[in-house]
Amino acid sequence: MSRIGKLPIPIPKKVQITIAGQQVTVKGPKGELQRTLTDYVDIEQEGEEILVKQRRESRICRQQHGLSRTLIANMVEGVTNGFERRLQIQGVGYRAQLQGKNLILNVGYSNPVQVEPPDGIQIQVENNTNVIVTGINKEVVGNTAAQIRAVRPPEVYKGKGIRYLGENVRRKAGKAGKK
Template identity: 65%
Template sequence: MSRIGKRPIALPAKVEVQIEGQQISVKGPKGELSRSLPPLIAVHQEAQTLKVSRVNESRPARQLHGLCRTLVANMVDGVSRGFERRLELVGVGYRASTQGNKLILNVGYSHPVEIPFPPGIQIAVEGNNVIVVSGIDKELVGNTAARIRAVRPPEPYKGKGIRYVGEQVRRKAGKSGKAKK
């Protein structure tokens, strides 16, 4: 039995769940999410909890059990509290701004890089060098933050680039100079 899969999911107040076959919809104060689950997984609502179970004990069903439970739990968390990823720009002259539905990054290239927001994602810029990506879909928030980070990942020599707040960048020593005679 999957340790993660067998844990029940507590439903906060103001969160409604609708289960129609393999389609699950979660509605809360921040919005609504829906997802289609594989046919090997079943979801049951009992009072203010959700239970995720597998239809049989086949290997694929066991593999999907914990995953589907976590996906449903993330949906419940997203519509009740939301998710947020913070990125920081490190480097001289690196800055970010928002313009309409786009994030504009000046990160050392000869041109500004424009990244459009996907629907359901809010991006805010604090100061000039902290980007806050927030939304109700954890997967979409993480993917958007990863796309922003991929524009200029942190480099190991000076540490310049876009990194997650709190991310440790492993630094390398530069070239060692020629020994004096």
């Protein structure tokens, strides 16, 4: 049995959860999320917490047990506090700016790169070099941040590019000079 899957999910006071078969809907102060889970698990609400239980004892059921519990816990966390990913832009002349909802990146290409956020995702720019991606769905926030980072990933020789805040980029030594 999954150690993570066995843990109950506490429901905060401001959150309402509706379970209809495998469909879980979570409403909170920041919004509403909905997800259909696999048939390998049962979801039950007991008082102020949610329990996820395996239907059978098999490898796939154990895998889906922990995953389903984590997905529901992330939904509850998202509608109460939300999620954010911070990106940092490094490089001479590299900068970001907002144009309406869209993010415009000047990162060394001949033309600026425009990134359009999906629904429910907000992008903010601080000091032209820090980008903050926020939203209530952890999966979409992470994917949007990864798409922005993929525009110009950090380069190993000079360290230029877009990286997550606090990401450690291993640097390589350049060419050795001629003797």
